[in-house]
Amino acid sequence: MGYRIAVDIGGTFTDFVLADTDSRTTTTGKVLTTPGNAAQGVMTGLQQMVSDPSSVDFFVHGTTVGLNAFLERKGARVLLIMTAGVRDAYSIARGDRKTLYQVQYRKPERLVPRRDVLEVRERLRYDGSVLEPLHEEDFEPIIQKICAEGIQSVAICFIHAYVNPAHELRAREILNAALGKDVSVTLSHEVSREWREYERASSAVMNAYIAPIVERYLSSLEQELANFGTDAPVHVMQSSGGVIRAKTAREIPVQTLLSGPVGGAIGGVALSKATGRPNLLCVDMGGTSFDMSLIIDGKPGVSNETEQQGLPLLLPLVEIHTIGAGGGSLGWLEAGALRVGPQSAGAVPGPACYGRGGTQPTVTDANLFLGRIGTDARLGGWMQLDYDAAEKAIHSVASQLNLSDVDLAEGMLSIINAKMADAIRTITIQVGIDPRDISMVAFGGAGSMHAVWLARELGIKEVIAPWSPGTFSAWGMLQTDIRRDLTSNFFHRAVDTTPEMISEIFDRLVTEGQALIREEEVPDEDIYFAMSADIRYIGQEYVVTIPINRPFDIATIDADFHAAYKVRYGHSTPGAPLEFVNLRLTAFGRLESEVMGFQPRTDGANPVKGTRDVYFDGVKMSTTILDRDAMPIDTYYEGPLVVDESSATTVVPQGYSVHVDPLGNLIITRKD
C-alpha cells in the first residue's frame, strides 16, 4: 500500500491528486506548468507532496505536450511516403469545403507540404493481394534525402495496408536498417486499421509530427522520476479515455494527443461511478469556450474519428462538443440589436474588469456587476477585479439600448445561457436522450456560475458542482482502467455474413488485445473486453457503432442496429439491407480504483464569509457568501447564496438548495 498519484498538466497549472491508500485520504496540489520541459513542474509538485518516493505505487498523468506542439505547429518535419500514383491523396485532402459561402476558401493547413510527400512503387488490390511488389530500390534516394536534410520523422501510408500491412512493415525494416533508431518511423496501419487513405495518412503524419517531442518528454519524465526514487511505471491518459503505460504511449504517441481536453469527461466517469448516477452531462465553461460531454451508463461517448484543426484523425476519442461561449464572450450591438459572442475578449485585453484595457462588456463583467462573483474572485491570473470598469462597460451598451444596467447585464447572461442550452439540446437530441433525465456536472472557471440557469432552461433537475473542480480531471484519472483499441476492416453485406466469420475476427483481436494488456502488466483475471461493430444501411456513409456479443447472431445484430438507429435518428427502416464496415475490440485492464472522497476541514471554521448584494431577476438581494473549504459534509443550505473557492464560484439563486454530499460535491436542486 502507498500512494496513487494523478497529474494533469494544463496550459497554466499542473494539478495533482494524491490518494494515500493506507490512511485512505486524498489531497490535492497545484504548481505552475513549466512550458519548456513540463517534467520539471511535475517534479516540483511531487517533491512538495510526496515524502517517501518509494511508496508511490501508481503514477498517471495527462499531458498537452503533444497537443501544444501540434497547435503551435512546432512538431518535427515529417516525410510522408505513399504508394506511387496516388501520393496526392494527402495534398488533395478529399477536395471538400468546410464552409460554403466563401470564394476565398482555404483548405486546412496540412502538416506536410507536397514537396515532402514521396512515392515508392508498390500496389495491393482491395483484398490485400499483391498487384505490384515493393520496389525496395525506390528507398535509396529517400534515405539519402533523409540523411542529407536531417529529417527526424517518417510516416508511411500504402494503399490497402489496413488489409495487408506487409509492405509497410518491410518499408520500416529497410529504413531502420539504413538509418538506425534515430529516425522515427510511423506506419499508417499501426495508427489505424481502417480504410480511407487520406484519413489514415493524416493520422500517421500527426503521429510522426509529435513523436520525437513526446518521446523526449516521456524520457525526461521517466528519468526524473527514477532519480527521485520512484519505480512505479508511468502511465499516460489517452484521448480514448483509458490509460496506457509510457512504454506503449511512445509507440503511437498520437493516442495521447487529447489527454488534456478529455479530462473533464474522465472526471465525469469517475463521478458517475462514485455517486451511482449512470447518466451525466458534463459542462465546462471557461474563458472562451463551453465544452460539453455526455456520460451514459457510466461510460463516456467515444467516437472513432475526429478532426483537429480540420485534419482528420482515425483514433478513438472521448466526444467533447465545443461552442464559443465563455466568460470572455463579448456583448455588442448590430443594427440596434444586442448580441453576445461568439467573439471573445480572450486573455488580452480580457474582460473590462481585468483592467487590461478592455472596454466592451463581457459575460464576466456582467457576473461581476450583478454581484454573482466578488472583486476578490481569483480569475485570469489572481488580480483584483475592477468593478468600476465592468460597470462602465455594461453601461456603455445599456445606454444605447435604453435598458437599465441591471437588465443589460442579466440580459447578456440570459442570451449566453440560452445559446449554451441550445447547444446542449443539440448534443442530447443527437443521441436520443432527454436532458430532463440526467444530472448536470458543472466545472471550469464559470461552469457552476451559470449551471443552475442552464438546468432551469433544460428542465434538468440536479446540478453537481464537484469537489475541487480544478483537480476534477486528475481525480478522474486515478479511477481509469488501461485501454487498448483494436479494429479490423470487415466490409461485408449482412446477408453474406455468418457468425463464424465474425467469431474468427474477434478470436484474433482478442488474442492480440490480451497480449497488449499483458504487456501493461495486468494479470489475466483483470483483463476484460468490449466488442462492437460499425454497421450501416447499404448506400449510407455514416455508420452506427453498436455493441455485439457472443454468441454472434446476425438476426440479433440486425434488430439491435435498427433499434440503435431509431434512438439516434428517430426512424429506421427494418428490412432494409445492412452492411458491416469494421469490427472493433476494446481491451481493458482493470486497475485499483477505490473511490476516496476528500477530507473537509473539521476545525469547526464558520463557512459563512459574509454577505453581498447580488441581483437575481432584477431584484437586489442580500446573499450569503460561503467558503467551500469550510462547508462540512452532509450539510444543507438554501439559496440565494454564492459559494467561493480558489478556482470557481458557484451561484445558487433563491428557490434552490444545496447539499454537500459525502464526497464533498455540492448537489444543487430545486426546492419543491
Add this chain to the structure above:
Amino acid sequence: MSTKIDPVTTEIIRNAFISIAQDMNATLIRSAYSPIIYEGKDCSVALLDNHGNVLGQSLGLPLFLGNLQVCVQLTAELYGWDYFRPGDVFYMNDSYMTGTHLNDATVFAPIYWKEQLVGFSASRAHWLDVGGKDAGGPMDSSDIYQEGMRWPPTRIYENNKPREDIIEVLRRNGRFGFLLVGDMNAQVAAGRTGETRYRGILDRFGYDTVMAARDEIFRQSEVLEREAVSAIPDGVYQAEGFVDNDGLGSPPIPVKMKVTVAGEQMTIDLTGSSPQTRGPVNCGFAQTISAARVAFKLLVNPLRPVDGGTFKTLTIEAPEGSIFRAQEPAACQWYFTPLGLLIDLFVTALAPAMPDKAASAHYGDSMVIFIGGVDPRNKLPFLAVEPTPGGWGGYKNGDGQDALINNVNGAFKDLPVEVYESKFPVMLKNYGIRADSGGPGEFRGGCGLYREYSVEADAYTSLWFDRSVTPAWGLFGGKSGVGPDVALYTPDGKEAHILKVNAKPIPNGTVIRTHTGGGGGYGDPFKRDPARVRADVLDGYVTVQGAKEQYGVVIKDDMSVDEATTAKLRAKE
C-alpha cells in the same frame, strides 16, 4: 403586431431559430442514405412561419438557398392556406414549381400549436434516382418526361400516418427504392425535429412574443443588408460566359449578366442569356432566384444567417422561355451547369467594385463521371457516381485552392481510392494534381487534377464535363486556367477524348482518365514574387518550364532563382 419586445428576448429567439435549423439539418444529414445528401450537402432545411417566410435556414447546398418557401407558397396559391391539416406531410418535385430537377425532393409539413397553424418545416434533398430513362438521371434528355415523374404537392402523410400507397408508388418508380424511402424518412424526421423545437419556443414565449421577435429579426437583417449594398459603388456591372453545349451537341450557350447597383438596391438581369435548350441545362425561375441569391450572399454579408428579412434589396430578372426561366416540357436534369457559371459571372462582374472580396473564376462545374454495370465479383449491379474537384480562382493576397469541389457542390468529399476499389470493380491507379493547370497570376489559380479509372468489368460510362469554351478566367491581368479533358483508352488501343456522353458502353479493360481545369489567376503573373514561383516549382504545382513561360522566372538546376535572367525576361514583357 403590437406586442412590445425587448432586445434580450429577440436575441434569444433569433439564436433559437438558427439552432433549430441546424438541428434539422443535422438530423437530415446524419440519417440520409445517399452520399449526395450527407456529403454533397445536396439538401437544405428551413423553418418557416405561417406564411412561408424563413425563420431559420441551415446552409446546406448553396444552390438551395431560399427556394423552400416558394414551395409552400405555391401550394397555398393552388389550394389556399386553409388546405393544410395537422399531421400532413407533403412531397413535391415538379421542376417548374421547385426550380430544380426532378431528383430534388421537397418535403414540407405544417406545424400547429394550440390548434393554430404557426409555421412549416421544410427540406429539400437530392434522391439518387426517381425513375427516368437512365439510372441516376440521363445526360441527354430532351424533355422532362424522360427524367422521371413530376409530382405536384402531394400528401405522403395524413393524420401523422404515412400514406403507404403513395409511398409505394414513389418506391417502385426509383431504381434504388429503399434508398429513396430512407431519404424521405430522413426528411420527415428533420421536419419533426423542427416541429418539436419550434413548439418548445412557442411554449416558452407565447405566439405573440415570437411573432414580434420575428418582425424585429427581419428588420435587423434588412437594415444590415441595406448597409452592405449601399457600400458597393453604384454602377452597372456586366459579365458573360458560355456553357459548352446542352449535352445534345448544341453550339455554346451564352449566359449574360448585368448587375445594377443603385443605392440600397441591386438588380441582377439575365436578359441576353440563351433561350431554353433542347438538352437538359434548363431550370425553373425559382432555382435561378436561388442561384442569384447564393452569388449575392458570397459578397454581401456572407456570414449572416438567412431569414425573411434577407434579400429584400435584391431583384432578379430573367426572360420567360430562357434557360433560367424554362417552360414545360424543357429538360432540367443538368440544371446546375449554367448556375455555377452564373455565380462565377456575378463575382467577376462586381470585381471592379469589390476587388478585395472577389476571386477569379473557378474550374466551373461538377465534372461528373458515372461508371455502371455488373460487378463480376458478386454479380450485383453497381453504379459509381462522383463529381470531381478542380482549381479555384486566385484572389487579392491569396492563391486559389488546388483540387477543391465546385461552388454548387456543397461539401462533397472525393471517394477514397481504398473505398472506391472495395465497392466497385474499378482501380484508381493514378490520382493527382495537374501541374501548370492553374491560371498564372500574381496570385495563382489553383490546379485541377487527374483521376484514372481502370475498369475491370464490361460496363458503361456517362460523362458531364463542361467549361472548355470559357475555362476559368483571370482578373486584373491574371490568366485563364487550363480547361477540362477526358481521355478514354479502350483495350483495342484506341484513344478518344469526350467531355459529355450518356451511357456509353465500355469493354472490360477500358481506362478513363479525367482531367479537371485550374482556376483563374489574379493580377499580372510577372508581378508574382519569384520566391513564391520557386516554392510552387518545389511543390510541383508549376513546372520549371511553366515558371519560365508563364511567370518569367528562371529556376536553375540547383532549384534557386536565376535573378539576372528573370529580371531580363520580365523586363521584356
